[in-house]
Amino acid sequence: MVAAVVVLMQGCGFVKSKFGGKGGKGNGEVGVTNGEITATGRKGWKQPTPYGMVLVPSGSFIMGQADEDVAATQINMNRQVTISSFYMDDAEISNHEYRQYVNALLADSVSVLGEEEIMSKFYPDTTVWKNDFTYHNGDPMLEHYYAHPAFDTYPVVGVSWLAAKHFCKWRTNTLDDFRSKDGGYRSFGFRLPSEAEWEWAARGGKNGAKYPWGNPYVANGKGCYLANFKPQRGNFDADGYPYTAPATAYSPNDYGLYNMSGNVAEWCRDAYAENSNAIVWDMNPDNQNADEPRKVVRGGSWKDIAYYLETGTRYYEYEDQKRSYIGFRCVMDNLEGRTASSRSGRLGGGSKAKSSKKSSAKTKA
Secondary structure (H helix, E strand, O other), rough: OOHHHHHHHHOOOHHHOOOOOOOOOOOOOEEEEOEEOOOOOOOOOOOOOOEEEEEEEEEEEEOOOOOOOOOOOOOOOOEEEEOOOOEEEEOOOOOHHHHHHHHHHHOOHHHHHHHHHHHHHOOOOOOHHHHHHOOOHHHHHHHHOEEEEEOOOOOOOOOOOHHHHHHHHHHHHHHHHHHHHHOOOOOOOOEOOOOOHHHHHHHHHOOOOOEEEEEOOEEOOOEEEEOOOOOOOHHHHHHOEEEEEEEEOOOOOOOOOOOOOOEEEEEEEOOOOOOOOHHHOOEEOOOOOOOOEEEEEEOOOOOOOOHHHOOOOEEEEEEEOOOOOOOOOOOOOOOOHHHOOOOOOOOOOOOOOOOOOOOHHOOOO
16 A cells, blocks of 8 residues: 555656656755755766776676586585676776876875885885796796886786775775866765675676686687686687786677686685675675785686686685786776666666777777
């Protein structure tokens, strides 16, 4: 009966007139008229798609191992979870994008943080190309990977979880500073994705998919590899790139996201826990624990075998560690997706979303 009354009230225009319809006397700017509360929705707010991001729709899926748990870890048992809509970078943060952040810190924050702290904590550690691999000729990568323009569109590496989190904060402040000067509302902030969000986005709407492109192989019908990883018995060059690949190499998944498997593994916001299924909720799972230094890493990298490319494989690294095979990408909450399903919006469910940043720079890998 209550539902029927609500529908009837809507049909009669009650809700519309009270909360923003033409028949209401309310003024959203004033809020009180003739002694009565007449406030409606505030004007001028909208959430545009952030530059370089795509909209990932809300939905529910079976999270966890999509194939045999080869390592017998039993740390990602299957369970159904629901994820609210969010925006995600269509590709991993590149060297040149990260350079804008480092340059800004050196220009504006030396007096606060000190140059030594900036260089030690936030500047990419180029020595990872030597330190991560014993008896490896990493000198050319050490010298050129971050500094040379040849690698500008390649994913940044040698960045810790703490630095990636700080980058998100700087990116948020940069956008909010502009919006405040332009008279707009503050953004909802950039952040690292939760591992549940990451897995949902990686599958691209393919529930139960072993890889972002589907099942079950790592190569297409022509024998071309679909990601940058360690194929065969160590033929690193077989996929077209001996080390990392450009951030938009290979084809995106059905959400328009590049390299969700392979290239570089990606930091997630969650603290790592073997029993995470037992301690997180099934609505937007997110295990934030500042006392746990282990942070979740997802996606596999250029140096990993195919097992680590699977959407359900999870592992970790310590938050202060910097590796030649771990990068990151950012997300932003879509608050409209918290009030109504975005699957009927411009993404249309499983259709490809177009990014404003990197689609024009797509490589022909």
